[in-house]
Amino acid sequence: xxxxxxxxxxxxxxxxxxxxxxxxxxxxxxxxxxxxxxxxxxxxxxxxxxxxxxxxxxxxxxxxxxxxxxxxxxxxxxxxxxxxxxxxxxxxxxxxxxxxxxxxx
Numbered sequence: 001x002x003x004x005x006x007x008x009x010x011x012x013x014x015x016x017x018x019x020x021x022x023x024x025x026x027x028x029x030x031x032x033x034x035x036x037x038x039x040x041x042x043x044x045x046x047x048x049x050x051x052x053x054x055x056x057x058x059x060x061x062x063x064x065x066x067x068x069x070x071x072x073x074x075x076x077x078x079x080x081x082x083x084x085x086x087x088x089x090x091x092x093x094x095x096x097x098x099x100x101x102x103x104x105x
Contacts, residue, residue, distance in 0.1 A: 014079050015043040041079035048084055050105075 016022050016030060022044075034042055035051050040059075042049045058064075059080065068082035070090070077083060088099040 013042075014075070015045070017043070017045040039078065041081065043074065043079045048079055048081065050081070 013019055013030065016027065019026065031042060031049065031051055034040070035053070038053060038057055040051045040053050040057065042051075064080070065082055067077055068080055068086050071077055071083060071086055074083055074087070084101060088101055091097070092099050
């Protein structure tokens with residue numbers, strides 16, 4: 001079947017690792033465009049980039065938390081911190097090994 005086709009339109013990509021070209025300009029343009037659409041989370045592989053929206057977006061509700069519970073493929077839902085938390089929890093349960101999430105900013 002081959003590899004999944006890579007996106008060529010950066011602003012539409014939830015995961016920038018899927019782009020053919022990723023450099024500083026593409027990264028900044030994508031984050032800027034997603035920010036204007038209130039899409040503050042963007043994946044780059046297993047890394048998530050968060051951009052402060054400077055307003056409440058309703059992203060941390062109980063309903064939103066349920067949407068990211070037991071997600072087996074990160075492409076099933078838009079990027080979110082809950083996706084990272086669920087992946088860490090699932091890995092902890094499956095492997096019985098401590099998991100680490102690094103937050104930098």
